[in-house]
Amino acid sequence: MEEQVYPFSSAVRFESVTCQIGKRKILDRVNLTIKRGTITGVLGPNGAGKTTLLSSIIELRHPTSGTITVFGEKLPVRNKKLRQKIGVVFQETALYDELTAFENLSFASSLYNVPDAKQRIIEVLELLSLSERAHERVRNLSGGMQRRVAIARALLHAPALLIIDEPTLGVDVEARHAIWSHLRVLKSAGTTIIVSTNYLDEALALCDTVAVLRAGQLLTCETPGALVARAGSCLDIECSEAAGTAIAQALATVDGILRINQAPTGLSVFLHGNTVPDDVMRLVLQSATINGFRARGADLAEVFRALEEVSS
């Protein structure tokens, strides 16, 4: 894929980056530019290479070939200055369960020599809406709150770039929204954020740009809206197999229909972003009797299928 060129200066730039283990390419000639002050989602199924991509920015993985530039410095770098600009939250929160949120942050700030630590801890707890629970043991906090404590810890040294592997993995819906909202606030304060995710709704809700990885290859890098528009919206129609065949025939030549997937229990009709579902439903009802239908956005698997159709 052609590299996306942005008018703004970049926080991170991957140029033809390949990470190979044995014969296997975990990342395969990835070209990607991440703008400063944006939230970029790295989206892909399990094993796509998301964690490897994030780890390579902090030099836990080293490319076999290609170049990674972070805030203008080419990796590998030998000074600690660059590392101090980056905060990282990986899937394991690695908090001390028996310590309070405040004590966890206090311990971390002593390790990283955070200046004016107490004040900064109060600030980050406030930022993540954790002040009221600051003196409770971490093991008594919900999964979502523990995740927020981990994010607070990564922010202690006020990093310009925050990298989070699966920010809302295993947290409930309410906590997901709270985390997204905190990340948006951080972005508006100028922090560049990179998150990996398996969830399309997370990418839609949170990200300015989505880099889609599959088997180590960057399939595309675009806005979440553009990504979803590729797969369009979908009408799931419940009907008999015979009715499904009749509907598929009736819709075969209709403009604005991307594709039709037929199954014995009905069919899924994928519509172009501009197509009005009600117009299509009128044609459906004229051509056969159905048991029911629902309109929905495309899911991640369908977005991948749409991308595969373009690249094949």
Ligand SMILES: Nc1ncnc2c1ncn2[C@@H]1O[C@H](COP(=O)(O)OP(=O)(O)OP(=O)(O)O)[C@@H](O)[C@H]1O
């Ligand atoms: N050290 C290693 N040795 C061999 N294979 C590895 C190693 N590290 C990663 N892999 C493989 O590389 C692929 C990409 O791994 P990675 O963890 O980057 O994917 P991911 O997209 O983050 O997956 P997940 O969503 O499951 O976290 C996987 O198939 C993984 O098994």
